[in-house]
Amino acid sequence: MVFEFDLDGIHLAARRILDSEPKKVLLFYGEMGVGKTTLVKEIARALGVEGATSSPTFSLVNEYHINPHERLYHFDMYRLKNESEAYDMGMDEYLYSGDWCLIEWPEQIPNLIPESHSVIRLSVLEDGRRRLEMENVVG
Template identity: 55%
Template sequence: MTLTYSLDEIENVAKEILAIPLLKKVITFHAEMGAGKTTLIKALVKELGVADNSSSPTFSLVNEYEDLNGDPVYHFDLYRLNSEEEAYDMGIDEYFYSGNWCFIEWPEKTPNLIPIDHAAISIKVKPGGKRELQIKN
């Protein structure tokens, strides 16, 4: 599926993504710095009913939120991760295989730890500030 959108349409994009039948709960996000990964994840988290103010977990590696059902939603920013071993030591695999939503920025930092059965979102910035999103589920 491919979507082209502007940032003021991000809430509708989040709704469309979450409406994908049998959408996998582990989703990796691939894009250059500043392309809107965190902005899209914030919209997805909001759409899941998270009341907390979501932000990028740049310094903590993971933020945990609670959705409308009281289930955890995890947002990872692995940019500052030094090694896969560091991620493994923090128990990242337990998050990934928990059955809960896991939104992962910079997944290329842990290529051997990402579950094989995951969805992937790629975002490209287009002329005029629009974004082109491709999702593979």
């Protein structure tokens, strides 16, 4: 799936992603400032997360409750020094929990990514709009 959107319509982009039935592990690729965190926040809101969400840049992971039985984990791997740090924090347990795992900078943890996942690539167009490419990877 490929489409373009502007930041005023990011909530529609989040809905379109969810309507396409992505895997629960979503990997977000794109340059710094492209809007990965903003899109993750909109997806969280569309899934039913209430209240404020924030970037887990320093904590590496933020946990949100969608309902009493389902969680969403938002990861920002940008500051990870090496993959073993992710192992130490129990990353594999999160990834195989069956809950939503939305991961920014997944290139930091290539050996931990489950075989089945969704990839979202964001880029900025000349007019400031965003281009989104999404693919489901089934292992």
